[in-house]
Amino acid sequence: MAVTLAEVAAHAGVSPATVSRVLNGGYPVAGGTRTRVERAVEELGYIANAPARALAGATSDLIGILVHDIADGYFGVLTGGLQHGLDPTGEGEARRLSVVCNTQGVPATETACLALLEGQRAGGVVLAGAAAEDPEQTAALAARVARMAAAGARVVLCGRPPLPVSPALPVATVVFDERGGAFRLAEHLLALGHRRIAYVAGPPDRSSTRERLAGHREALRRHDPALTDACAPLTVHAGSERSAGYDATRELLRRGEPFTAVAAAGDAAAAGAAAALREAGLRIPEDVSVAGFDDLPFSQDTAPALTTVRVPLREAGALAAQLVTGRRPLPPGGITTLPTELMVRGSTAPPPATGRTP
CATH class of the missing domain: 3.40.50.2300 (Response regulator)
Structure with a gap:
């Protein structure tokens, strides 16, 4: 017989509501209490009923990550930081299922992927990489993002400009200098x-x-x-x-x-x-x-x-994970700007005083 939420709560010595907060993430729970609940979940082998939770609430535990190309080193590093941020301990703490979608940076593909994630009632979405500067496509993307956010999904834009959506919606933007x-x-x-x-x-x-x-x-x-x-x-x-x-x-x-x-x-x-x-x-x-x-x-x-x-790609990914799971509140204005740093190495030197140049 499947272990119930109430049994996990009794084993951990907490209320069922506290167990639910720990499992759903994004809610403040004392570290010791969270540890007891997580230990009870592991010892009893409790498995959350994700479809039922999705029907009961607005969203599921699915996190969509949209990148141009995961084989590109830029997106590989960023996505690695993001997925590590979803499970920072490496022990399943975040309890999120992430799916990576390659869009090749095509706006129509981005909106199509968002439509699929909306149909799955994704709990969060991270759109990473430069945006195509097309007003019509930007408006279509903003409308889709606004609708998902209004339904309860958290959305993070990473490495791209903010979208024209209501500041009241759970949409965060992480940009680089x-x-x-x-x-x-x-x-x-x-x-x-x-x-x-x-x-x-x-x-x-x-x-x-x-x-x-x-x-x-x-x-x-x-x-x-x-x-x-x-x-x-x-x-x-x-x-x-x-x-x-x-x-x-x-x-x-x-x-x-x-x-x-x-x-x-x-x-x-x-x-x-x-x-x-x-x-x-x-x-x-x-x-x-x-x-x-x-x-x-x-x-x-x-x-x-x-x-x-x-460009602090891994750090940006970790920050996006915190924002998309609600572990970090939206910053003032919804925008966080991360600094960039010049790295001087051996490939640059003064130009030749004489001799050949192209």
Whole structure:
């Protein structure tokens, strides 16, 4: 015979309501009491009836995680931090089932995945990664998110701008200081003496591309207004993958415009840029400096190690887990901005005083 909630409560010496609070999460329960309840659950082998709980309330224990591509290192690190945050002890404390949906960053796919999660009465959703800046799609996404939040699901936007929804709804936004990070990276290159800085930007319709490119250009403008126009022909929009950085850098070389540094709006693209430069017979950083963005795990192991901007992806994932489960209240205004950090390594150096440049 199945163990009942009342039996768990009696075994733990607490009320059934307290057991329910512990199992549902998101409610303040004293640490000692929570431990007794969890021990009773384990000893008695209690299994919650998730469908019944979903019918009784507005939502289930399902957490949906929407990413562009889980195989991308950016999303792999972020999702790892998020899933660890759902079960920080590694002992099943959070009692959440998470499902990862690959959307390729396509707005229609995002809304379709949200519709499926809404049908499953998901208790929470995390939408991660840059947003496509299309007003019609943004409105459709905001309407879907608002409806889910109004039904009781917590929604967290991570690494993207806030949506136009009511501040009364349980919708939180975690953003990175991408503009500031790109500004500091460009300042670093300028301080080294670079004036012909190529920039491999992300797709032109993405929120992160806008922020990072704006920071890069602002640093150029503040150093010397003439640099903005001088470096404009050295900007190429590309994807975030290694092959995109490789192709974009080959295009820059083909144009014949001289440059002494390449800043890529992503570490994978920076790795591709470095490969294209080496293929052209150029040394890094002796002939051309290379820098990336995100500080993915491989960045320290390249030769030379990659100068980049650290985005706190794992920390953001852990924070998103706390917000989507209700273990952390919504911040004032619903928005949390996480800082980025310049990581100076061996791939950047002063430009060559003489000798060849592309």
